[in-house]
Amino acid sequence: MTSVALTQARAAKVSRLWREVKRNWVAYVYISPFYILFAVFGFFPIVFSFYLSFTSWTGYGQMDFRGITNYIELFRDKIFLISFWNTIVIWVAAHVPMILIALALAFILNSGLVKLSRLFQAIYFTPMVTSSVAVAFVFMTMYGVRFGLINYVLTSLGLQPIDWWGGTGFWIKPAIILLFVWRWTGWNMVIYLAGLQGIDAELYDAAKIDGASYPQLFRYIALPLLKPIILFSLILSFVGGITIFDEPYLLTWMQTLGGTNYAGLTMSLYLYTEGFQRGHLGYASAMAYVICFIIVILSAVNIKLFGRPAGSA
Amino acid sequence: MMSARLKTRQSRTAVGQALSKIILYVIVIIGAVLSFLPFYWMLVLATHSTQTIFHYPPPLLPGNHLVANYLNMLKVIPFWKNFLNSLIVASVTTFLTLLFCSMGGYAFAIYRFPGRNQLFSLMLGTMMVPSLVMLIPWFIVISRIGWINDLKALIVPGAVSAFGIFWMRQYVLANISAELVDAARVDGCSEFAIFFRIIAPLLKPAYGALGIMTFMGSWNAFFYPLVVLKKVEVATLPLALQILRGDPYRGGDYGVLMFGTALAMLPILIAFWAASRQFISGLTAGALKG
Numbered sequence: 001m002t003s004v005a006l007t008q009a010r011a012a013k014v015s016r017l018w019r020e021v022k023r024n025w026v027a028y029v030y031i032s033p034f035y036i037l038f039a040v041f042g043f044f045p046i047v048f049s050f051y052l053s054f055t056s057w058t059g060y061g062q063m064d065f066r067g068i069t070n071y072i073e074l075f076r077d078k079i080f081l082i083s084f085w086n087t088i089v090i091w092v093a094a095h096v097p098m099i100l101i102a103l104a105l106a107f108i109l110n111s112g113l114v115k116l117s118r119l120f121q122a123i124y125f126t127p128m129v130t131s132s133v134a135v136a137f138v139f140m141t142m143y144g145v146r147f148g149l150i151n152y153v154l155t156s157l158g159l160q161p162i163d164w165w166g167g168t169g170f171w172i173k174p175a176i177i178l179l180f181v182w183r184w185t186g187w188n189m190v191i192y193l194a195g196l197q198g199i200d201a202e203l204y205d206a207a208k209i210d211g212a213s214y215p216q217l218f219r220y221i222a223l224p225l226l227k228p229i230i231l232f233s234l235i236l237s238f239v240g241g242i243t244i245f246d247e248p249y250l251l252t253w254m255q256t257l258g259g260t261n262y263a264g265l266t267m268s269l270y271l272y273t274e275g276f277q278r279g280h281l282g283y284a285s286a287m288a289y290v291i292c293f294i295i296v297i298l299s300a301v302n303i304k305l306f307g308r309p310a311g312s313a
Numbered sequence: 314m315m316s317a318r319l320k321t322r323q324s325r326t327a328v329g330q331a332l333s334k335i336i337l338y339v340i341v342i343i344g345a346v347l348s349f350l351p352f353y354w355m356l357v358l359a360t361h362s363t364q365t366i367f368h369y370p371p372p373l374l375p376g377n378h379l380v381a382n383y384l385n386m387l388k389v390i391p392f393w394k395n396f397l398n399s400l401i402v403a404s405v406t407t408f409l410t411l412l413f414c415s416m417g418g419y420a421f422a423i424y425r426f427p428g429r430n431q432l433f434s435l436m437l438g439t440m441m442v443p444s445l446v447m448l449i450p451w452f453i454v455i456s457r458i459g460w461i462n463d464l465k466a467l468i469v470p471g472a473v474s475a476f477g478i479f480w481m482r483q484y485v486l487a488n489i490s491a492e493l494v495d496a497a498r499v500d501g502c503s504e505f506a507i508f509f510r511i512i513a514p515l516l517k518p519a520y521g522a523l524g525i526m527t528f529m530g531s532w533n534a535f536f537y538p539l540v541v542l543k544k545v546e547v548a549t550l551p552l553a554l555q556i557l558r559g560d561p562y563r564g565g566d567y568g569v570l571m572f573g574t575a576l577a578m579l580p581i582l583i584a585f586w587a588a589s590r591q592f593i594s595g596l597t598a599g600a601l602k603g
Contacts, residue, residue, distance in 0.1 A: 017427055024426035026504040030416035031432065034473045038439060041470040045450035046442065052449065059453070105344055108337050122589040123345045126352070129585045129592060131533035133551035134574045137558065138355045141567050147367050149354055156370075186348065190597050214333065236600055243445055246535050250555070268445060275449050276540065285449050292446045 053286035058279040070286035080287065082262045083270040084294070090173055090248075090266065091241040094180040099230060102185050106192035107218050121193070124186030132183075136250035139179045143251075165255065169263030176247050176264055188233060195229040196222055235302055242295055243268045267291050355578075358571035366567050382572035389560045390545055392573065395553035402467050402549055403531040409472035410527045411520050417473070418481025419512055423494055440475045448540075455541055466541040467549070471531065476599065477523055484519040485512075525595035532581060550577040 021028075053070055057063045074080055105124065109117045127135065142149040143164045151161035164171045203221055212220070245268035252258050257273060258265025271291070275284030358366055361376040386392060420426075421433055451470070460466035489512060497507045538552040545556050557573050558564050585592050 020427050024424050027420040027424035027426045027429075030420035030424075030508075031478075033413040034417055034436065034475065034478060035432070037470060037473055038475075041451055041454060042439060042442075042447055045447035045454065048450040048453070049446055049448075101344075105341065108341055111337070113334050113337050114341055118590075120341050120345055121593065122586070123348050125589070125593050125596075126582070126585065127348060128596065129529060129581055130578050131535065131551045131581075133533075133535050133554050134355075134578045135351070137554065137570055137574050138351045141358060141571065142351065142354060147369070147371055149371060152369075152371050182347070182351070187597065190593055191600050194597065233600055239443055243443060250535075253555075253558075271445065271448075276452075281449050288446045288448060292443050295443055296441075 049285045049288060052282050053289050055282045057281045059281055063282075066282070070283050071290070073283070074286055074290055079257070079262060079265065080267075080270060083258070083265045083267045086173070086258070086263065087242060087244065087266045087268075090176055090180070090244065091238075093173070094177045094184075095234065095237070095241070098181045098185050098188060099234075101181070102188035102192055103223075103226070103230075105185075106189045106196055107214075107222055109189075110193055110196040110222075111214060121186075121190060124189055126186065127183045128187045130183075132246035133250060135183055136179065136247060139175070139182075140251060143175055165252070165259055167260065169260030172252060172259045172263035175251055179247055179251070180244075184237070191229060191233050192226060195226050199225050235299070238299065238302065239295060242291070242298070245269055245272065352582075355571050355575050358567050359575045360572075361568045363566050363568060378568055379572070382566075382568045383576075385563055385566065385569045386557065386573045389563045389569075390548075390553045390557050390573070392553070392576065394546060395548050395550050396577075398464060398547060399532055399549040399551075402464050403528050405468050406471045406531045407524050407528045409468070410474060410477055411524055413473035414477030414481045414523065415513065415516055415520065416508065417478035418483075419485050419489075419508060421478065421482045422485035422489070423491055436475045436478060440479070452540055461541055462544050462547045463541075464547065464549075467531070467534070467537055474527075477527070480523060480599070481516070481519055484516065489515060521591060522595035522598045525592055526599065529581065529592075529596065553577075 052063075054067060055063045055065050056070075105120075108114055109120060114120070143162075145151060145161065145163055145165070148164075155161050162171050164175050199222065204217055207217055207221060244266050248258055248264040248266050248269050249272070252264040252269075258269055267287070268291075271284050271287045274280045274287065357372055357375055359382060360379045361372050362378040362381065365372050365376055365378070421429065455461060455466045455470075460469075493511070494507055497511055502511070533551060534549070535551045535555075538549045539555070542548050542552055545553060548556060554570070554573055554577060558570055563569050
């Protein structure tokens with residue numbers, strides 16, 4: 001008797017569920033494009049990539065299963081370790097000056113002492129709307145060793161010209177970093193400016209009556225209140241920075257593997273070279289998973305250290 | 314302790330005020346010059362021949378080689394075909410993204426359907442996966458479908474995004490009441506008519522911001538076109554520029570290269586300067602509202 005009641009209850013539940021599904025069929029139609037496209041271009045690749053990472057495959061012929069050999073080789077691969085180090089160095093060295101400049105400019109524009117704030121904002125923002133390719137080409141011509149604009153300025157000032165791509169490869173990273181900072185400072189500045197504009201003007205006024213100078217207003221009022229916004233923008237730019245590809249690829253394209261001494265080789269660039277130019281699809285897939293793992297770990301550390309910024313989802 | 318330090322500051326004179334104002338102006342103007350200098354340099358080189366570019370001192374004023382650079386560029390890449398390719402990819406991707414994301418966001422915000430929370434969490438989860446993990450099998454899928462050298466390889470996978478749906482949902486939740494939808498139903502509107510006739514027009518601001526983000530991302534994209542487009546006739550503009558650079562005869566000609574770069578950049582620069590407010594708020598909306 002109980003089993004009959006149970007079956008009936010379950011049947012009623014299922015039919016109620018089914019009724020709900022039918023009543024809301026339009027909602028499923030509306031959300032279906034995402035799930036269909038994700039299944040084909042997202043879910044399947046994620047799974048297949050995982051499988052590939054245990055094989056050696058060049059895209060044709062047989063797929064040889066080789067266990068975790070790819071992963072072991074990866075950790076012994078000096079070039080991969082260099083690319084990991086390069087990626088971190090470029091990320092940090094680009095973000096520190098970028099945040100400082102963006103903060104200073106945002107604070108100045110917010111102070112009301114400078115007119116035409118809108119115009120300056122638009123000017124600073126312009127580099128970000130252009131394509132990475134266009135921007136890289138323009139910088140490449142400025143970085144010209146014998147006829148570039150920067151070396152012209154340096155020699156006019158009586159300084160040594162920079163051998164951007166040669167020597168020990170030291171200047172390759174600064175070349176990438178300078179381009180990155182130039183392109184993204186304006187974007188960060190606008191974000192910080194929006195944060196500053198959200199700060200109650202009365203706070204400034206009260207501090208000004210107490211005789212606080214602008215550097216003090218910046219240090220003791222603006223900066224603490226901006227902290228969550230800065231952290232949030234950092235987390236946003238984190239994945240993009242760890243997977244940076246366009247800038248190092250385009251600037252070191254004349255050379256191989258990131259230029260002299262692999263100085264410009266980032267993890268994405270190495271993955272691209274292994275996967276698409278050398279056809280080591282299994283090895284490149286293992287690399288993709290390791291990079292993904294690094295991102296997850298570093299994001300977790302990020303969130304642990306700084307906490308979830310207030311106001312974010 | 315701090316107030317003692319502050320008191321000494323109170324004796325600041327008007328001269329000091331004016332001086333700090335001048336310093337601030339100098340800083341923001343230097344920033345503006347540095348932001349603009351590369352664009353100016355690009356325009357200058359675009360008007361010069363290799364002879365005058367590879368010369369000491371380098372040219373700092375426009376030259377007279379503009380037309381020659383244009384004609385030389387056309388010898389290597391079919392610029393206007395590439396322009397059209399970029400326009401097609403960016404417009405169609407943007408149109409589909411706006412359509413699908415607003416539909417999805419609206420569904421998640423208004424309907425209470427079985428599985429809604431699970432499906433939504435799944436979608437948010439996909440945003441956490443770096444696209445690098447999918448790259449190689451993604452390429453294999455594209456080549457098996459036969460979309461290598463086909464613009465569909467860029468349009469179809471980019472036609473909807475988890476971020477866009479999430480963003481549209483937030484907008485619908487904040488701006489559209491469920492009563493409005495119910496009232497329309499009582500009036501006998503069909504479900505599709507409610508969305509396309511009543512809701513969609515109310516989403517204009519959200520369409521604007523997401524549209525600018527999507528269009529710009531698509532117009533400027535380099536990596537995915539590099540992976541799937543192998544012929545110059547199907548290349549989008551950024552890829553065509555890279556092909557121009559790789560040309561054994563004209564690749565080293567900075568005048569030609571900068572001309573192509575400038576011409577490719579011009580439409581987006583004009584659009585940006587015509588509507589910089591909308592661009593800036595659209596392109597930072599993800600960071601400010603996310």
